Amino acid sequence: MYSDKVIDHFENPRNVGEIKNASGIGTVGNPKCGDVMRMYILVDDNTKIIKDCKFKTFGCAAAIATSSIATEMVIGKTIYEAVKITNRAVLDALDGLPDTKIHCSLLAEEAINAALLDYSKKKGIVIEGLKDIKCDFRG
Ligand code: FES
DSSP states (O other): OOOHHHHHHHHSOSSBSOOTTOSEEEEEEOTTTOOEEEEEEEEOTTTOBEEEEEEEEESOHHHHHHHHHHHHHHTTSBHHHHTTOOHHHHHHHTTOOOGGGHHHHHHHHHHHHHHHHHHHHHHTOOOTTOOOOOOBOOO
């Protein structure tokens, strides 16, 4: 069953929405279930600290809960710290997910990565550890 944290973040998701003039936007999808997660980050270009992060997710309860907690984990971190956030860290922050829903937490890691990738391309900077996400559902 879902942990209290998962239920809390599903019922009261944090940082839902979009950021106008976002520094980076990442959209990823799970081809198996069709769920889609879009993440917006606002980065201070001088300090490289992520000042704000919002998301829109069309997906299951686990996808919404992982999106929500991922935004909280990202805000206040530098882009170099944020790229190191793994789905394991997201899972731990939620006190776990049922085995059949673990794949949902991958979307959060990929969405953060995709938003950082977008930012790095726009700014022409290198963020070590960034993956070149292939599943981009931007439309
Ligand atoms: Fe699709 Fe959870 S079932 S992300």
